[in-house]
Amino acid sequence: xxxxxxxxxxxxxxxxxxxxxxxxxxxxxxxxxxxxxxxxxxxxxxxxxxxxxxxxxxxxxxxxxxxxxxxxxxxxxxxxxxxxxxxxxxxxxxxxxxxxxxxxxxxxxxxxxxxxxxxxxxxxxxxxxxxxxxxxxxxxxxxxxxxxxxxxxxxxxxxxxxxxxxxxxxxxxxxxxxxxxxxxxxxxxxxxxxxxxxxxxxxxxxxxxxxxxxxxxxxxxxxxxxxxxxxxxxxxxxxxxxxxxxxxxxxxx
Ligand SMILES: NC(=O)c1ccc[n+]([C@@H]2O[C@H](COP(=O)([O-])OP(=O)(O)OC[C@H]3O[C@@H](n4cnc5c(N)ncnc54)[C@H](O)[C@@H]3O)[C@@H](O)[C@H]2O)c1
Numbered sequence: 001x002x003x004x005x006x007x008x009x010x011x012x013x014x015x016x017x018x019x020x021x022x023x024x025x026x027x028x029x030x031x032x033x034x035x036x037x038x039x040x041x042x043x044x045x046x047x048x049x050x051x052x053x054x055x056x057x058x059x060x061x062x063x064x065x066x067x068x069x070x071x072x073x074x075x076x077x078x079x080x081x082x083x084x085x086x087x088x089x090x091x092x093x094x095x096x097x098x099x100x101x102x103x104x105x106x107x108x109x110x111x112x113x114x115x116x117x118x119x120x121x122x123x124x125x126x127x128x129x130x131x132x133x134x135x136x137x138x139x140x141x142x143x144x145x146x147x148x149x150x151x152x153x154x155x156x157x158x159x160x161x162x163x164x165x166x167x168x169x170x171x172x173x174x175x176x177x178x179x180x181x182x183x184x185x186x187x188x189x190x191x192x193x194x195x196x197x198x199x200x201x202x203x204x205x206x207x208x209x210x211x212x213x214x215x216x217x218x219x220x221x222x223x224x225x226x227x228x229x230x231x232x233x234x235x236x237x238x239x240x241x242x243x244x245x246x247x248x249x250x251x252x253x
Contacts, residue, residue: 003234007032007059007185011138011232012086012127014070014119015093019192020142021069023221024090025052025063027229034061038082039093070119071111080126088138088232089127091120091164098198101155109156116160121167128175137180137231141168144222145188148243149251165243172241181240183231188247190219214249 011028015021016037016113025035037052039045045065053162070093080105088188095115097108129138146154147161164184171182178218189195189209195218210218224246230236245251 001235003237004230006088007061009033009087009232010036010061011088011090012036012038012083013090013092014038014068014123014124015142016065017041017048018092019194020187020190020221020224021090021092022048023225024092024228025049027222027225028088028090028232029056029060029063031229031233032060033088033232035063036086037063037065038068038079039065040067040069040071063242066128070123071114072085073118073122075083075154076119076122077126080123080243083127085130085134086127087131087134087136087221088140089123090140090142090228090232091123092142092228093119094142094144094161094194096154096157096194096198097099098153098157098201100153104156109159112156112160116157117163117167120164122170128171128180130193131180132175132178135179137175137178138236139168139175139180139182140228140231141182141184142228143184143186145245145247145251146243148186148253167239168243178241179237181231183236183239183241184243185227185231186243186245186247186251187224188213188219188245188250190221190224190246192221201224209250212250213247219246219248 017039049063049065069075
């Protein structure tokens with residue numbers, strides 16, 4: 001099938017050391033992109049990049065790992081100054097603090113605002129002008145079905161993730177003439193350490209969630225990565241301003 005090869009393109013994947021991020025990096029490397037695995041966990045990012053360099057197929061550019069703290073605007077600026085031309089940004093890094101909203105700690109809101117919403121805004125502000133100048137780009141924002149449908153204990157998290165909907169749609173309109181698309185992908189409950197941490201706090205909750213999913217299982221990181229990778233290709237050139245769930249049908253829009 002034509003239009004899927006990303007050879008010659010450079011992609012930044014934030015939170016690339018994490019479960020879903022690493023799967024996204026793997027698919028983008030498999031499609032030939034040069035991937036910058038960007039994470040506050042610099043050692044984790046380097047590990048993911050080294051693994052992908054070893055397993056890449058012929059002609060693929062591979063990956064490099066870079067440390068960046070997305071909660072810190074200075075670190076974001078330094079990262080963007082050093083990274084060179086970027087064609088694709090997958091805003092995947094995220095933090096989630098689960099607690100009933102009524103008793104929640106505003107310090108936690110602040111961290112989620114900084115990482116989940118402000119960082120995608122700052123990064124896009126710095127990297128979009130280059131995409132527009134080169135007349136090609138892909139922005140993919142990883143939000144959450146918790147933001148689309150609401151999710152107990154995730155009020156502040158959902159608020160930051162819902163902010164991505166408005167940002168991505170506005171960017172889709174503003175950047176269209178520069179051949180830059182902007183879309184949101186919403187994972188449903190996905191089997192990752194993030195979800196396992198929630199399960200440890202509330203035993204049995206994850207099993208209960210899985211039973212309510214029409215496809216009868218939790219999502220896997222690769223389920224999310226497949227859609228993200230497609231959105232980054234030429235085949236998805238006419239898809240912009242969309243919010244798509246990867247949730248086994250637990251939410252339908
Ligand atoms: N796992 C799920 O069920 C689920 C469901 C819906 C949405 N999501 C979203 O998917 C994305 C990936 O989640 P995951 O399950 O792979 O989580 P994860 O915890 O495995 O990965 C998140 C990554 O983000 C990085 N990160 C956190 N703070 C950072 C910072 N300040 N600077 C740079 N990097 C930072 C972490 O180091 C980690 O590698 C997140 O945005 C999450 O909100 C996950």
